[in-house]
Amino acid sequence: MVNSRTKTVKGGCLCAAIRFTITLPEGWQPECNGTCQCTQCRKFTGALVPQNIGIPKEYVEPSFDSQPSYKTYQSGPKSYRGFCSTCGSSLTFMDTKGQLWIHLGSFDEEDLVGRKVGEAYETKWGKIWEWDASGSFGQELAKAKDHVWVENAVPGVTDVMAGKKYMCGREGVEGFEGGLMELWKEVKQ
Ligand SMILES: [Zn+2]
Ligand SMILES: [Zn+2]
Structure with missing residues (x-):
């Protein structure tokens, strides 16, 4: 279930030259949300277990292609990978049919995890914060379907x-x- 309290998710690359807002229709569920351990996804992201979520292109504003720092690399006969040419963040995977997948780690912390609120508790484990997760999508989006x-x-x-x-x-x-x-x-x- 997608959280009904918020309908947008924001994200971007590490240097913020590329920013995007995804507007999700009420009740929308991703058809594809999964991890991929293929060598290409690993090499491209530098992550052992990258997670990608399929997002209809029309939900993303502004489009990746309209952002000057966004570049693509053709990684296979039918596949392209998008990244920020300024900071090198890996962002997307696309096929020639126009299907877009976004690497989940590029979503903003506030939307994935929530917002740190109040005072931090000093403990033997370090600082522990309370989180306001209302409006965040972590629970819905971080659980890979497959x-x-x-x-x-x-x-x-x-x-x-x-x-x-x-x-x-x-x-x-x-x-x-x-x-x-x-x-x-x-x-x-
Ligand atoms: Zn960047
Ligand atoms: Zn892969």
């Missing part, structure tokens, strides 16, 4: 998240629950 390219997972570490998993892409095969080790046991029976 995970692709799990054949590249680090067994026991990056194959243990909740949600359906796929060896490579989602098409034409069944997803599985649990980790690679359990799957091996089943295959070898």
Whole structure:
């Protein structure tokens, strides 16, 4: 469920040369929201488990293409990856059909996590803040629906998240629950 208290999510690159606002229709749910452990996504983002969310282009203002710092790199015959040419932040994945995915880590902290409020508590674990998560989308957006390219997972570490998993892409095969080790046991029976 997308939080009905707010209908926009903001994000941008590290240097803020690229900023965007996504306006989500009431009740909208992402068709695609998942992690990808393919080597391209890893290399492009520098993250072991990048998470991408499919967003209709028309929800994004201003469009990525209209922003001067935004550049794309053709990473495959049918795929492009968008980044900020000033600070190097990796932002998007696109296919030639025009489908846009945005790397979830480029969304603003306030929209993902919430806002720090009040006084911090000094504890033996360091400062602990209270969070006002009203209006944030963290719960709705951070929960990946599924995970692709799990054949590249680090067994026991990056194959243990909740949600359906796929060896490579989602098409034409069944997803599985649990980790690679359990799957091996089943295959070898
Ligand atoms: Zn930038
Ligand atoms: Zn990928």
